[in-house]
Amino acid sequence: MNNNNNIEMRAVYAQTLIKLAEEDDRIVLLEADLMKATGTTVFKNKFPDRIFNVGVAEANMVGIAAGLSAGGKIPFAASFGCFATRRAYDQFFISANYAQQNVKLVGTDPGISAAFNGGTHMPFEDAGIMRNIPKLVVFEPCDPVSLGKLVIQSAKHKGSTYMRLHRKAARVLYPENEEFELGKGKVLVDGTDVTIIATGVIMVNEALAAQELLVKEGISAAVIDMHTIKPIDTELVSRYAKKTGAIITCENHQIINGLGSAVAETLSENYPTLMKRIGINDEFGEVGTQDYLQGRFLLTIENITNSAKELLKKKKASSIKI
Amino acid sequence: MEDIELKKLEEKANEIRKMTIDEIGFLGVGHIGGALSVVEVLTVLNYKYMDISLSTPKKKDRDKLVLSKGHAGPALYCILADIGFFPKEWLHTLNKGGTNLPSHCDMNRTPGIDMTTGSLGQGISSAIGLALANKIDKIEKKVYLIIGDGESNEGQIWEGAMAAAHFKLNNLIAFTDYNKMQIDGYVHETMNIEDLNSKWVAFGWFVQRINGHNFRELEMAIDRAKEEKCRPSMIILDTVKGKGAFFAEGRLDNHNMNFNYDTAKEACRILG
Numbered sequence: 001m002n003n004n005n006n007i008e009m010r011a012v013y014a015q016t017l018i019k020l021a022e023e024d025d026r027i028v029l030l031e032a033d034l035m036k037a038t039g040t041t042v043f044k045n046k047f048p049d050r051i052f053n054v055g056v057a058e059a060n061m062v063g064i065a066a067g068l069s070a071g072g073k074i075p076f077a078a079s080f081g082c083f084a085t086r087r088a089y090d091q092f093f094i095s096a097n098y099a100q101q102n103v104k105l106v107g108t109d110p111g112i113s114a115a116f117n118g119g120t121h122m123p124f125e126d127a128g129i130m131r132n133i134p135k136l137v138v139f140e141p142c143d144p145v146s147l148g149k150l151v152i153q154s155a156k157h158k159g160s161t162y163m164r165l166h167r168k169a170a171r172v173l174y175p176e177n178e179e180f181e182l183g184k185g186k187v188l189v190d191g192t193d194v195t196i197i198a199t200g201v202i203m204v205n206e207a208l209a210a211q212e213l214l215v216k217e218g219i220s221a222a223v224i225d226m227h228t229i230k231p232i233d234t235e236l237v238s239r240y241a242k243k244t245g246a247i248i249t250c251e252n253h254q255i256i257n258g259l260g261s262a263v264a265e266t267l268s269e270n271y272p273t274l275m276k277r278i279g280i281n282d283e284f285g286e287v288g289t290q291d292y293l294q295g296r297f298l299l300t301i302e303n304i305t306n307s308a309k310e311l312l313k314k315k316k317a318s319s320i321k322i
Numbered sequence: 323m324e325d326i327e328l329k330k331l332e333e334k335a336n337e338i339r340k341m342t343i344d345e346i347g348f349l350g351v352g353h354i355g356g357a358l359s360v361v362e363v364l365t366v367l368n369y370k371y372m373d374i375s376l377s378t379p380k381k382k383d384r385d386k387l388v389l390s391k392g393h394a395g396p397a398l399y400c401i402l403a404d405i406g407f408f409p410k411e412w413l414h415t416l417n418k419g420g421t422n423l424p425s426h427c428d429m430n431r432t433p434g435i436d437m438t439t440g441s442l443g444q445g446i447s448s449a450i451g452l453a454l455a456n457k458i459d460k461i462e463k464k465v466y467l468i469i470g471d472g473e474s475n476e477g478q479i480w481e482g483a484m485a486a487a488h489f490k491l492n493n494l495i496a497f498t499d500y501n502k503m504q505i506d507g508y509v510h511e512t513m514n515i516e517d518l519n520s521k522w523v524a525f526g527w528f529v530q531r532i533n534g535h536n537f538r539e540l541e542m543a544i545d546r547a548k549e550e551k552c553r554p555s556m557i558i559l560d561t562v563k564g565k566g567a568f569f570a571e572g573r574l575d576n577h578n579m580n581f582n583y584d585t586a587k588e589a590c591r592i593l594g
Contacts, residue, residue, distance in 0.1 A: 054485050060447045060482055063448055064454065069451070071455025072382065099438035
């Protein structure tokens with residue numbers, strides 16, 4: 001589980017919730033027959049009366065969470081990302097959000113991390129469809145430290161939230177005492193030639209690796225961890241658009257309607273900038289190892305570095321005035 | 323039930339029925355059918371059984387009502403106005419732009435509404451959540467739930483049915499407003515839900531079947547349901563859609579109907 005600098009994300013999720021539950025008796029959990037997968041059995045051991053497994057009934061789970069919220073609780077409800085969102089969309093939309101309740105929805109195994117579960121279990125559009133729910137906060141932590149801190153933030157947030165949770169081990173990228181704020185992206189590496197805005201475990205790590213390769217080629221790339229996709233940190237995006245003149249977005253998600261779209265929306269209205277969206281390009285998922293799937297869907301370091309160089313060429317060409 | 327109490331409840335129901343017809347008629351269009359069929363159950367719950375809290379913020383230790391067939395909101399609004407949650411003048415603002423009384427129950431706009439409903443099938447899950455919260459906090463109050471027969475086509479109703487029994491929610495008392503009609507016609511011709519009693523029994527609920535307009539039967543059934551120690555209760559109400567409105571009662575097109583204020587006033591005159 002714990003391997004030097006790698007810590008299992010779902011273990012952090014469960015431990016954070018246990019700590020929250022010890023301090024606040026309003027915290028309750030819901031599962032839809034995926035307690036083992038989410039890793040919340042440890043929570044059940046500590047608080048057996050505060051976790052409800054509804055079996056394979058995601059719509060019911062989300063509705064029950066809304067009712068628990070109306071009864072004064074702070075419910076965290078988890079399932080695989082596709083089922084938590086696509087399947088229970090109207091329930092989350094109406095019973096949780098339209099009703100102004102406090103449901104913390106968690107979609108596990110984002111994007112290609114569903115691996116062998118394949119195309120039926122791969123949420124490539126979950127963050128996107130969640131973005132369309134008014135006032136909902138949508139976020140995806142990229143490492144164990146930010147996960148713990150952002151879960152605490154979401155528990156405090158007045159209103160519903162949706163979090164994409166990578167279940168397996170992830171590299172620790174932040175010091176333990178780092179502070180986070182929902183809606184405020186983090187600059188992991190500063191740079192001047194191009195900005196790589198990434199979200200989630202897989203793509204933030206790929207972005208950092210790409211940045212190191214680009215340095216060797218004399219290209220200074222900034223890397224931003226945009227953990228919150230909604231509300232998008234428009235100030236940070238604009239600042240780096242002005243600073244670097246070229247933006248690449250990287251997400252373990254469709255390029256339609258997710259991080260890339262959110263960044264493109266704010267850029268085109270505030271500071272139109274050369275852009276390239278990296279992510280799944282309007283395709284369904286399929287089975288494979290994570291490595292295979294990264295290659296299959298071009299969620300690779302190579303794609304990021306090539307895109308950076310292409311953008312720089314375009315940047316140069318557009319700045320030549322006759 | 324003493325005769326005097328029966329008379330009071332029947333008079334109150336009649337008053338609420340007239341207020342509902344007046345409210346919707348003033349606007350000129352609305353869900354008159356399904357609002358009128360639940361007048362008795364809403365009356366007996368709100369005036370005889372429920373420990374309601376008018377204070378702000380509401381006390382946690384109170385009975386709650388989830389009107390899952392949220393389009394019957396207009397009937398409940400009349401009761402809430404009568405009890406004192408808001409001025410009766412509001413009733414004529416039904417569905418007007420910016421109103422506090424929208425077509426479907428909204429807990430954030432209307433004082434006295436315990437849960438937002440309207441997308442059919444969802445209220446049962448919310449009610450289960452409220453009942454579970456009561457269990458956690460050891461609050462010995464009830465959650466009452468009213469669902470529709472057309473609504474019973476929704477899969478989520480049965481997810482909820484399964485879960486409520488599994489969680490032994492004896493503090494959840496539900497009613498099906500079985501008025502036998504949905505939008506596209508009779509329930510048994512559109513999407514048959516029979517045998518309804520057996521379905522709920524099979525899902526592990528304590529089931530009773532009564533005349534939903536008879537207060538003595540409502541009293542007996544609710545009293546019996548409140549005694550349950552380890553399973554939720556379903557009281558299936560045989561009702562008439564549009565009951566009491568001469569222009570709507572028993573008509574297949576009364577789910578959402580146009581009628582003008584003169585017609586409404588005539589209907590109220592008939593009800594006396």
